[in-house]
Structure formats: C-alpha cells, structure tokens
Amino acid sequence: MSQSDVHAYIFRLKDSLIGAQMLFVAFGALVLVPILTGMNTNVALFTAGVGTLIFQVCTRGKVPIFLASSFAFIAPIIYGVETWGLPATLGGMVMAGLIYVVLSFVIRWRGTDIILRLLPPIVTGPVIMVIGLILAPSGVHMALGRTGDGATVLVPEGTAIIISMVALATTVLVSLLGRGILRLIPILCGICTGYICAIIMGVHDFSKVLTTPWFGMPPFVFPEFNIEAILFIIPITLAPAIEHFGDIIAISSVTGKDFLKDPGIKNTMLGDGIATMVASLVGGPPNTTYSEVTGAVALTRSFNPAIMTWAAICAIALSFVTKLGAFLSSIPVPVMGGIMILLFGAIMVVGLNTLVRAGQDLMEPRNMAIVALIIIFGVGGMTFDIDGFPLKGIGLAAITGVVLNLILPQTRGHKKQTTPQQKKAD
Numbered sequence: 001m002s003q004s005d006v007h008a009y010i011f012r013l014k015d016s017l018i019g020a021q022m023l024f025v026a027f028g029a030l031v032l033v034p035i036l037t038g039m040n041t042n043v044a045l046f047t048a049g050v051g052t053l054i055f056q057v058c059t060r061g062k063v064p065i066f067l068a069s070s071f072a073f074i075a076p077i078i079y080g081v082e083t084w085g086l087p088a089t090l091g092g093m094v095m096a097g098l099i100y101v102v103l104s105f106v107i108r109w110r111g112t113d114i115i116l117r118l119l120p121p122i123v124t125g126p127v128i129m130v131i132g133l134i135l136a137p138s139g140v141h142m143a144l145g146r147t148g149d150g151a152t153v154l155v156p157e158g159t160a161i162i163i164s165m166v167a168l169a170t171t172v173l174v175s176l177l178g179r180g181i182l183r184l185i186p187i188l189c190g191i192c193t194g195y196i197c198a199i200i201m202g203v204h205d206f207s208k209v210l211t212t213p214w215f216g217m218p219p220f221v222f223p224e225f226n227i228e229a230i231l232f233i234i235p236i237t238l239a240p241a242i243e244h245f246g247d248i249i250a251i252s253s254v255t256g257k258d259f260l261k262d263p264g265i266k267n268t269m270l271g272d273g274i275a276t277m278v279a280s281l282v283g284g285p286p287n288t289t290y291s292e293v294t295g296a297v298a299l300t301r302s303f304n305p306a307i308m309t310w311a312a313i314c315a316i317a318l319s320f321v322t323k324l325g326a327f328l329s330s331i332p333v334p335v336m337g338g339i340m341i342l343l344f345g346a347i348m349v350v351g352l353n354t355l356v357r358a359g360q361d362l363m364e365p366r367n368m369a370i371v372a373l374i375i376i377f378g379v380g381g382m383t384f385d386i387d388g389f390p391l392k393g394i395g396l397a398a399i400t401g402v403v404l405n406l407i408l409p410q411t412r413g414h415k416k417q418t419t420p421q422q423k424k425a426d
Helices: 003-037 041-058 071-084 086-110 113-118 121-143 157-177 180-184 186-200 207-211 227-255 260-281 291-300 306-318 322-329 333-357 365-380 393-407 420-425
Strands: 067-069 287-289 383-386 389-392
Touching (some): 003 067, 003 291, 003 306, 003 333, 041 067, 041 260, 041 287, 041 306, 071 393, 086 113, 086 227, 121 157, 121 227, 121 393, 157 180, 157 186, 157 333, 227 260, 227 291, 227 393, 260 287, 365 393, 389 393
Antiparallel strands (some): 067 287, 383 389
C-alpha cells in the first residue's frame, strides 16, 4: 500500500467517525417523531439514511446536510393515523413530497421569487406557530402520565410530573450550559436522564426489549391513497417548504458557499421532495434538512459533504438493529412528555421569530387580519366542510394564510416588507 493510499484510508476513516458523530447529533430528534406518532423508529432511521443519499445525488454531493424526520408533520400524522390509518396517512405524505418536487420545478421555471411571494413570513410564521400550539395539549397530557389525548392514565400523575420535569430540566440546562458537541444534543440528554429517573422510580418495562431479536428487516409499511387524507396533509407542506430556504441559507453561511446558486434551491428542494416521497412509500416520516447537524458542521468545521454519506450509511446500518427500536419504544410516556413541552413550545417560538426577523408590523391592519385568522382558525377548532371533507387545524391555517395574502389589498401607505430569503435571492 502506497503512502497516498494510506493517507486516503486515514481520511476515509476520519470522515466515517465524524459522520457517525453527525448521526449522534441528529439521533434524538430523528427518533422523536416516530416515537410520538406511533411509527417505527427503525424505518425512520432507514429512510433518513436513504433520504440523505437521495438528497446528495440531487445536489451532486455539494451540500453537507443531513435529512431526517420532520417535526412539522407530527400533528397531521397523529390525526391522520387516528382518522384514516397509517397507510392512508402515508399516501398523503407521498403527495406532500410530490408538492416539494412541483415547487422545485416552479422555481426552475420562474425563480425563487414566486415562492417567496406566495409564502412570505406573514403566512409561514403564524402557520408554524399553529403547529406548536395545536401540539401543546398532547405534550402536557403525556408529561402528566396520560395518553396524548388525555383519555387514559398510564403513570400516576405525581410520579409522572417528577420524571417529565427531570427530562425537561435536563434538556433546557444542556441547551443553555452545554459546551461543544454536548450543546447540540439536548434532546438526547433529556431522554437519557428522564429514562434513568423513570427506572429509579420503577416506571419501565424491558420485557419487549429482552424478547426482541438483535437484527432484522425494518417493518416497512406501504401507502394507500385516500383523497381525504391527501387533501388534509398537502397544505402542511407550505410551512416546511419555506423553512427549507432558511436551512439552505444557514448551511451556506456556515460553509461560506452560496448553495442557493450552486447546486441551487431548485435542486435542494427536489432532493428534499424525492426523499420525502421515498420515505413515505415505505412507512417512514417525511424528511427535512436538520439544523442540529448544521450546528455540528459549524462547530467541527467539517465541511466535506462526504461526511453526510457516512452518517447516512450509519443510519441505514442501525435500522437493521431491531433491539434498538424495541428499546426506544420502551421509553416511558412522561419522559417524552417533558421533552415535548419544550419542543412544541420551541416550534411556536420559531414561528414568532419568523415574524420578528422579517420586521413585520403586526398592528398594521392587513397583517393583523392575516395573523389573527391563521392562528384562531388553526387553534380554535374552526372547520369548513367541503363536499363532506372537513378542512381544519394546520391545513385550514395554511390555506387561510395563503388565500388572505393573495386577496387582501396592501394598506395604503404601507411599505412592503422584504424577507431575508428574498434579499439573499436577489
């Protein structure tokens, strides 16, 4: 073996170790979505790995970013599974991924400006807030030891509060006081500490973990296409679509390269859409670009996109460890409830911050009407029956925002706001 071969081998080994670290950073959030929605964690690991590889192919291996489970779809998945079942919900998510693909071709045809004008912060900010606010009651119920709908008590309330608050406090403290890589994994730290607390208090059940074999195929589930489920889920894509711009701008800023131009937002969104479609075709949650991993890239200064290939390979390999999935599914409800309280609150704050960063004057009559109706329609339970199909919740909020933004006239004398994404695109 020549000296150059040795150097190449060392670099590949280094990249593989950094890639495994990137997966570790994403792991807590990655498995949280399937745990909360009742989907399979091993399938989510598999589709995160495959989705990241698809994204790299679509972007010609230029963007050091990792794709995994999207938080924006937690509420619609839960509602969809309860209403139509998992296969029909997966069919809706396949079509949601197709919307991403369509948007990528619209951008290819007309440029980014048309999407940014259709989905400005005055629309996407409140819609993201609605996602967090709708989910909030489920987080509180679970933190109190009940099922997500509050109907059944799983853990005595006093015990559940102690466990959930330990998990919550750990997550907050690590995010505030953690240093280095530790600060990037507050969710994982919260889950571990909460689980240990639950074990000490006798709230655990390892029977399934002990009886599950070590290795096996992920239990794939295939979609069915139900028009009601499709129409319910498609509007949800509006919020994560605009977030995609922010994620690509963030990784561009970290690396010092303009990924909006090369490989272009048209290709990054295409990769995101195809990854989401493929994930939903085999029973995984929709994919999205992970800001946690972007933070890790900034911290480690590891800008080589090949690192994400190794992270994807590690995710796919772990998806065949069935005992890992059994262990994750054994995490007690109060532990997840404590994490969810912070997580869902954070989603709401992200939406609020979207408005703040865009410099929106919420007392301006047009803005006030749009924001007020999006939030109250979304959170208040407003329902419109369209030919027997109820439109409500996040879907209604998203459609309301887009329609109002298109039809309401600008207030006379009001200066139009320019979003950070539009400034960057220009």
